[in-house]
Amino acid sequence: MSAPQIVVHRDKELMAQAAAARLITKIVDAQAARGSASVVLTGGRNGNGLLAALATAPARDAVDWARLDLWWGDERFLPDGDPERNVTQAREALLDSVPLDPARVHAMPPAGGPYGNDVDAAAEAYAAELAAAARPEDHGPVPAFDVLLLGVGPDTHVASLFPELPAVRETERPVVGVRGAPKPPPNRVSLTLPAIRAAREVWLLAAGEDKANAVALALSGAGEIQAPAAGAYGRSRTLWLLDAAAAARLPRELYPPATS
Numbered sequence: 001m002s003a004p005q006i007v008v009h010r011d012k013e014l015m016a017q018a019a020a021a022r023l024i025t026k027i028v029d030a031q032a033a034r035g036s037a038s039v040v041l042t043g044g045r046n047g048n049g050l051l052a053a054l055a056t057a058p059a060r061d062a063v064d065w066a067r068l069d070l071w072w073g074d075e076r077f078l079p080d081g082d083p084e085r086n087v088t089q090a091r092e093a094l095l096d097s098v099p100l101d102p103a104r105v106h107a108m109p110p111a112g113g114p115y116g117n118d119v120d121a122a123a124e125a126y127a128a129e130l131a132a133a134a135r136p137e138d139h140g141p142v143p144a145f146d147v148l149l150l151g152v153g154p155d156t157h158v159a160s161l162f163p164e165l166p167a168v169r170e171t172e173r174p175v176v177g178v179r180g181a182p183k184p185p186p187n188r189v190s191l192t193l194p195a196i197r198a199a200r201e202v203w204l205l206a207a208g209e210d211k212a213n214a215v216a217l218a219l220s221g222a223g224e225i226q227a228p229a230a231g232a233y234g235r236s237r238t239l240w241l242l243d244a245a246a247a248a249r250l251p252r253e254l255y256p257p258a259t260s
């Protein structure tokens with residue numbers, strides 16, 4: 001478990017640009033060290049903002065896109081191509097404009113696809129895909145992702161792990177089907193906290209005043225069942241990337257005065 005580090009930027013645009021620059025460096029370093037890199041994407045406003053910033057970042061061509069595995073932390077269980085699917089939004093923000101290897105883009109199964117409307121079967125299939133990619137040195141059923149991105153919801157949810165719902169209590173399976181999510185759509189597929197914690201680095205993104213209470217709660221000792229974001233951490237690093245509005249209710253002593 002790594003203790004959270006907090007970085008606060010002036011506004012959400014700067015936060016997205018700085019996070020994109022940080023991610024480029026991390027991917028390039030991982031590719032230099034291990035030949036390829038793996039990143040878990042998130043949906044939501046801040047995750048898509050980061051991808052859009054990456055699409056226009058001057059250094060984006062430093063990444064060898066063909067040697068990058070992309071996974072998702074969660075997906076809205078909707079038909080393929082639905083505009084509300086996280087993968088659809090990621091394609092629009094970035095993925096369609098870079099030369100990825102399609103075999104390394106690991107989207108979660110859609111509703112109405114090979115698993116029909118069975119969200120549990122879709123979750124099991126994604127768990128099997130992750131297990132097939134895990135190497136012995138990863139010591140678990142999922143790869144040791146280089147970076148796992150998470151948006152933080154106003155209710156402290158991360159991926160599709162919502163406060164008090166069964167998915168956030170899961171301690172064995174790496175991927176679960178979610179029903180009855182309080183944010184539409186109700187059916188989702190999500191990595192669980194154990195799978196999230198397999199990542200080398202977990203980066204949590206939050207911008208805007210509607211996230212201020214969630215950020216303060218998660219970073220002030222709340223339990224992960226009540227505040228799922230509090231249970232999201234990486235093996236070697238946990239980074240909270242915030243804008244000033246989202247950090248507004250954090251005790252000032254929790255982060256250095258830097259912020260640009």
Ligand SMILES: O=C1O[C@H](COP(=O)(O)O)[C@@H](O)[C@H](O)[C@H]1O
Pocket residue numbers: 042043044045046047074075076086150151152153154158159160183
């Ligand atoms: O529905 C979802 O919401 C969260 C947070 O989204 P935001 O727009 O409030 O930042 C997101 O992280 C998750 O991937 C997505 O499915």
